[in-house]
Amino acid sequence: MTAVLTWAAWVAGAFAGAAALGGAFRAVVWRLLGGPVARAVRTMPLSAAFGMAVIALYVVVALLAPWIAPFGEREVVGGQYLPWDSTHWLGTDNLGRDMFSRLIYGARNTVGIALATTALAFGVGAALGLTAAATGGWVDMVLSRIVDLLMAIPALILSLLLLTLLGASIPNMILVIALIDATRVFRLSRAVAMDVVVMDYVEAARLRGEGLAHIVRREILPNAMAPLIAEFGLRFCFVFLSISALSFLGLGIQPPTADWGSMVRDTATLITFGDITPLLPAGAIALLTVAVNFVVDWQLHRASGLKD
Amino acid sequence: MAGSLLLDMRDVHIEGRSGDAWLPIVKGVDLQLHRGEVLGLIGESGAGKSTLGLAAMGYVRGGTRISRGEVTFDGTDLVTAPESFRRGLRGKRIAYVAQSAAASFNPAHKLIDQFCEAPVMHGVLGRGEAERQAVDLYRRMRLPDPEGIGFRYPHQVSGGQLQRAMTAMAMACKPDLIIFDEPTTALDVTTQIEVLAAIRDIVDQSGTAAIYITHDLAVVAQMADRIKVLLRGDEVEEAPTREMLASPRQAYTRSLWAVRSHRRPEQPPAREAPVLEVRAVSAGYGAVKVLHDVSFDLHRGRTVAVVGESGSGKSTTARVIAGLLPASRGEVRIEGRPVAPSFKARPKEELRAVQLIHQSADTSLNPKQRVREILGRPVAFYAGMSGAKVEARVRELLRMIELEPDSFIDRLPGELSGGQKQRVSLARALAAEPRVLICDEVTSALDQIVAEGILKLLDRLQRELDLAIMFITHDLATVRAIADGVVVMKGGRVVDEGTKADVFTPPHHPYTELLLSSVPEMDPGWLDRVLEARAARA
Numbered sequence: 001m002t003a004v005l006t007w008a009a010w011v012a013g014a015f016a017g018a019a020a021l022g023g024a025f026r027a028v029v030w031r032l033l034g035g036p037v038a039r040a041v042r043t044m045p046l047s048a049a050f051g052m053a054v055i056a057l058y059v060v061v062a063l064l065a066p067w068i069a070p071f072g073e074r075e076v077v078g079g080q081y082l083p084w085d086s087t088h089w090l091g092t093d094n095l096g097r098d099m100f101s102r103l104i105y106g107a108r109n110t111v112g113i114a115l116a117t118t119a120l121a122f123g124v125g126a127a128l129g130l131t132a133a134a135t136g137g138w139v140d141m142v143l144s145r146i147v148d149l150l151m152a153i154p155a156l157i158l159s160l161l162l163l164t165l166l167g168a169s170i171p172n173m174i175l176v177i178a179l180i181d182a183t184r185v186f187r188l189s190r191a192v193a194m195d196v197v198v199m200d201y202v203e204a205a206r207l208r209g210e211g212l213a214h215i216v217r218r219e220i221l222p223n224a225m226a227p228l229i230a231e232f233g234l235r236f237c238f239v240f241l242s243i244s245a246l247s248f249l250g251l252g253i254q255p256p257t258a259d260w261g262s263m264v265r266d267t268a269t270l271i272t273f274g275d276i277t278p279l280l281p282a283g284a285i286a287l288l289t290v291a292v293n294f295v296v297d298w299q300l301h302r303a304s305g306l307k308d
Numbered sequence: 309m310a311g312s313l314l315l316d317m318r319d320v321h322i323e324g325r326s327g328d329a330w331l332p333i334v335k336g337v338d339l340q341l342h343r344g345e346v347l348g349l350i351g352e353s354g355a356g357k358s359t360l361g362l363a364a365m366g367y368v369r370g371g372t373r374i375s376r377g378e379v380t381f382d383g384t385d386l387v388t389a390p391e392s393f394r395r396g397l398r399g400k401r402i403a404y405v406a407q408s409a410a411a412s413f414n415p416a417h418k419l420i421d422q423f424c425e426a427p428v429m430h431g432v433l434g435r436g437e438a439e440r441q442a443v444d445l446y447r448r449m450r451l452p453d454p455e456g457i458g459f460r461y462p463h464q465v466s467g468g469q470l471q472r473a474m475t476a477m478a479m480a481c482k483p484d485l486i487i488f489d490e491p492t493t494a495l496d497v498t499t500q501i502e503v504l505a506a507i508r509d510i511v512d513q514s515g516t517a518a519i520y521i522t523h524d525l526a527v528v529a530q531m532a533d534r535i536k537v538l539l540r541g542d543e544v545e546e547a548p549t550r551e552m553l554a555s556p557r558q559a560y561t562r563s564l565w566a567v568r569s570h571r572r573p574e575q576p577p578a579r580e581a582p583v584l585e586v587r588a589v590s591a592g593y594g595a596v597k598v599l600h601d602v603s604f605d606l607h608r609g610r611t612v613a614v615v616g617e618s619g620s621g622k623s624t625t626a627r628v629i630a631g632l633l634p635a636s637r638g639e640v641r642i643e644g645r646p647v648a649p650s651f652k653a654r655p656k657e658e659l660r661a662v663q664l665i666h667q668s669a670d671t672s673l674n675p676k677q678r679v680r681e682i683l684g685r686p687v688a689f690y691a692g693m694s695g696a697k698v699e700a701r702v703r704e705l706l707r708m709i710e711l712e713p714d715s716f717i718d719r720l721p722g723e724l725s726g727g728q729k730q731r732v733s734l735a736r737a738l739a740a741e742p743r744v745l746i747c748d749e750v751t752s753a754l755d756q757i758v759a760e761g762i763l764k765l766l767d768r769l770q771r772e773l774d775l776a777i778m779f780i781t782h783d784l785a786t787v788r789a790i791a792d793g794v795v796v797m798k799g800g801r802v803v804d805e806g807t808k809a810d811v812f813t814p815p816h817h818p819y820t821e822l823l824l825s826s827v828p829e830m831d832p833g834w835l836d837r838v839l840e841a842r843a844a845r846a
Binding site: 199200201203204206207208209210218219222223225 | 630631632651654656659663664666668671672673674675676677681685686689690733736740
């Protein structure tokens with residue numbers, strides 16, 4: 001009974017804390033900024049404010065990692081698996097490195113790489129998808145069949161294959177994951193754009209003699225934005241998982257670079273002893289994922305015109 | 309003929325939510341309906357006609373609520389009644405016929421299955437009885453092949469037949485009240501007349517009360533015993549049909565009656581060479597030939613109206629001229645020079661010369677672009693202007709279409725009314741400084757008063773800019789208002805052609821005669837006369 005109550009108290013506390021963080025963030029940004037941004041911020045829901053606050057926190061941590069972290073990223077500072085204490089706030093890992101410091105450096109690596117990968121996947125996938133829909137004919141046929149071909153191979157096997165061929169390095173991993181995710185983005189943006197290209201205003205633009213670039217960028221893209229934004233949030237989370245999976249298999253982020261995916265693996269043994277330390281990097285991923293999706297939901301709401 | 313009081317709506321207020329506020333849609337309307345009586349409800353769009361019609365069933369759309377008033381149906385207040393009670397009434401004692409039958413039928417089920425659903429669910433009839441009832445009603449609605457038509461899917465019958473099938477469906481449980489929500493608005497005049505006749509007969513025979521919602525006065529004159537006029541959620545006036553038509557009391561009602569008074573003065577026949585010549589054009593989609601040997605001319609400063617029912621090839625002709633559908637035979641000449649069949653092969657100057665305005669302003673303006681960009685882009689694109697010059701030209705265009713530049717230049721299409729959107733798409737065409745304007749049913753989605761404004765605007769711009777206009781429409785009242793020449797099309801061929809006076813004065817071509825006689829007139833006896841005349845001839 002008490003255990004249940006304690007849990008309930010924790011959960012309620014977490015919700016209250018999240019709401020308070022969101023509210024405070026919203027209030028501060030509103031005071032600091034002016035103009036249309038302030039108006040957008042003031043009307044945003046609490047969940048989006050919370051998400052923005054968390055993302056801002058991650059960004060600050062990632063940028064200032066060397067100054068915030070008490071120890072170096074790769075520095076062996078003590079014995080293996082030290083418990084939480086005043087020097088090593090979250091203890092040490094299997095090689096005696098400071099968990100707290102690695103968690104902070106991990107933000108830099110994992111978030112940065114995931115963001116770069118997702119952005120690349122979207123840039124390439126959406127550009128090709130919209131072009132395929134706007135052009136039609138053999139361009140669409142060739143691009144779509146190439147994408148079908150890539151999607152027919154299981155994603156993990158394809159990425160393992162490519163990374164083995166190209167050699168495991170961070171740029172290669174970004175390229176490979178971006179390529180695989182771009183196929184998904186391609187299909188979505190092509191499907192969305194198919195509904196837009198048949199509209200009369202696209203016909204009007206074509207009749208005016210507009211080129212492909214204008215039609216894709218000014219006529220189609222703004223109207224395909226809402227589902228693409230939603231997909232961005234989801235894709236960002238999938239990319240996280242892909243990076244973690246590859247790191248776990250040894251082809252992703254190479255040790256001793258700190259990364260949340262491999263940190264889970266490194267300290268996994270501790271779970272058996274009832275220690276929650278391995279869950280912290282996983283929790284960091286989960287929190288960011290939730291935060292990104294809160295913000296994306298809000299943007300989606302705005303972009304799709306469902307304003308109230 | 310009126311029986312006891314069936315529906316009594318008192319002081320009904322309906323509100324719709326917009327953000328955090330509730331805005332009034334219907335502001336305290338009273339409505340009484342007796343058994344066997346037909347009430348016409350008219351007004352412009354946004355007047356609250358459909359909302360009030362649905363409220364008569366105790367139903368409100370999502371995001372709206374009945375905030376005050378009572379809707380007493382046969383002694384029970386539907387506003388306070390439990391939902392289960394209201395559900396029991398709907399489809400059984402109160403039925404609803406929607407505007408677009410094509411969108412209201414489930415495309416995955418046969419007509420007769422959808423017919424039987426309500427009576428079987430309400431326990432009024434067994435399945436076998438319901439099917440016999442369906443065949444009987446299909447016959448009374450004068451549907452072809454009444455035994456077999458129920459076993460078709462919605463896409464296998466025409467729009468007019470679907471609308472009749474839907475009315476038959478509404479009659480399935482012999483309801484006390486049917487609400488018709490613009491049942492013929494989406495139909496051609498030639499089809500409309502059949503549906504109107506069928507609806508009126510069946511309502512007369514079964515003694516059902518009905519609320520008939522429409523914005524077409526001539527239609528309501530044929531159908532209703534009484535007419536109620538609504539304006540922005542308020543009642544303007546109510547009177548028996550003949551009285552209302554003969555002497556409307558309110559200024560607003562008179563303005564509705566006076567609409568379509570616009571008449572273009574007769575123009576002398578054009579002497580110079582035509583701007584646009586369509587020469588023996590045939591075209592089609594794949595193996596399906598849509599146009600056969602279509603020819604006509606268009607002169608500077610003149611309007612040619614192209615009329616015909618849907619599927620007659622009016623819009624296809626426009627697409628051939630614009631180059632969207634290359635002709636398989638024949639050619640299109642602009643100012644004497646033949647142009648390339650496909651718009652892709654036409655140089656900028658030729659593209660600029662012919663501008664197409666689409667029927668639906670909702671889909672012809674990019675919802676994510678502001679008016680500034682919608683108009684500024686063609687200005688910059690064709691005239692090679694930039695910066696402040698573009699802005700000045702956009703403002704000039706807005707003034708031409710009678711919209712105040714300062715308040716409209718930064719709006720998104722979602723912030724414009726239907727008429728304003730159509731004006732902006734007109735301005736976008738004018739931005740190219742064209743010689744030929746093709747208007748594809750540009751007023752058919754608009755209310756009469758708004759449409760009238762657009763027609764006057766087109767007329768003024770034509771005189772100022774010396775434009776040649778090809779005006780596609782199925783509405784002959786519009787033709788009378790604006791055309792110099794008329795081209796009548798049927799089945800992808802030109803069946804009649806000439807000046808307005810030629811085409812509209814007897815003797816007519818038989819098809820023109822059918823079209824002309826199908827246009828509803830304000831006279832309440834019109835429908836009977838036409839039907840009698842046709843029966844006598846047949």
